[in-house]
Structure formats: C-alpha cells, structure tokens
Amino acid sequence: MGLAIDSVVFTALNPGAAPAAGNAVVNAGDSAQIRNFTPTGVASIDVVSRQGATEGFVELRSPLFHDNVRGLHYITAETPTVLLMPQQVGQPARSADTLTITLAGGGAETDAGFMGVYYSDLPGAAAKLQSWANLSPLVQNIKPVEVDFTTTALGLWLDTVITTTENLLKADTWYALLGYITDVPVNAIGIKCPETANLRICGPGATSTFRTDEYFLLMDERHGRPYIPTFSANNRAAIFVSASAVAAAATKCTLILAELAKTYQGG
Secondary structure, eight states: OEEEEEEEEEEESSSOOOOOTTTOOOOTTSSSSSOOOOOTEEEEEEEEEEOSSSHHHHHHEEETTSSSSSSEEEOSSSSSSSOOSSSSOOOOTTOOOOOEEEOOOOOSEEEEEEEEEEEESSOOOOOOOOOHHHHGHHHHHHHHEEEEEEETTTOOOEEETTTOOOOOOTTOOOOEEEEEEEEEOEEEEEEGGGGGOOEEEEEEESSSSGGGGGHHHHHHHHTTSEEEEEEEGGGGGOOEEEEESSSSSEEEEEEEEEEEOOOOOOO
C-alpha cells in the first residue's frame, strides 16, 4: 500500500476576528485539495492546529463534511494548539476535494495553521511508517538529535538538514522518529525525507501542556494504524527537519529517535 502523511500549512496576514471565508493562503508547494488516492483507500484529516498572537479560530470547510457552513470550526486561545481533532478518529476526506480554509485572529499579526492528512494508499507514495508493536522489540538505543535553525516569518516552511548541528547517526542503521521537542513554539514541526515520500510528516510545535516527545507514538496508539516514521541514516543528506512558524526565532529542535536493530531494513 502507498502509505503517506501530508502536512499542509496555511497562513493569513492581519486576519481580524471576522475574516472573509477562505482568507487563508496555502504555502507554496502545499495544496488545499486532498490528494487523489486509490478508490479502495481512505484518507483522513487527523491533525488541525493554529498559531497566532491572539485568540482566534481555524476553520476547514467542504460540502462533503457534515456541513459547509462551519465545517471543522475551532476557537482557541492556545498557540500553537495541539488537540483540536479527537485523538482516536479523524475527519474522513474525499479524493480531490478542495477545502475552504479560514483563519481568524488579531488585526496586526500573522496567523498560521496546518492540517495533517493520512492516506492509506496514495499512488506514487510508500512512506516507511510503522506501528509501535512492530518496532518495540527492535529498539537498541534512544538517540536525541539536536537540529538548530531560525524559523522564517509568515508561517513559511523551513527545511533544515538533520546533520546541521550534529552528525552522529550510525551508517547502515535505521531509526524511528518517536517524537520531538522544541524550545520555541512553532506552528508545525516534523521531518521530510525519501522515506516519507518527500512529504512532510509533522505535529504541532508546542512547548508545554502536551507530550510532543512521544507524538508519533501517541498517534500510532490512538489511531491504531502505522504512524511512526522510520528512515535510514545513509540518507542523512536528504533528511530534513521541517518547521513553520509565525515569526523568525532561533529554535533548538530535538528529534527523539530510536535506533533500530540491523534486522530492520525499512520493511
């Protein structure tokens, strides 16, 4: 199956408390349209988040959701938000459906949000996602990897190679990304590499109230499907930490990796 997770970032400049519907602008390279997946596959929006300086809302609408008046409409003061979607189930998505995305917030700020879409069978993709049940007997060591970068403003994606700050991963070894920690709040953070089908697999970049160090473990456990990214250290030059934030800030990200036994080769 063509497993894949795709993180889509969108932003709004000075949206105010009552913006026009569809005011959010999707980042270049991302799309508000659900990708075309196989007819026998399924897709679901498992993650929705928002980051801003003031209270506001994030809204995703589609005629194929429960209603096209408010759709997935969340009002939150937490920034970034972490748990807007139920932890056990996502919003079913339909192939090629284009969403109307709206962000509200202050009148003199940039607001950003992102959604994470899980695909069970996306043509051309083959993300190396695993379940914890399969990985737990293979864990040899826990390896935190520090990656430092300065986020760009306006919610734009920044991709930073994993070896930027340290380069200690073992050759001919596979690792699992269990979670992450960031010392500065960001809209979204995760990885992009050949083993993720070069799509970004991200979670919300909160610094408190939520255990991001086990984020992918949590998603695997709650959704009951493979959710933990794995990758080969031999591809380190093409493995990136991806981050989106509403302001430029020096950021220290720590990826929480599990070194896997040599018997694991991505299968």
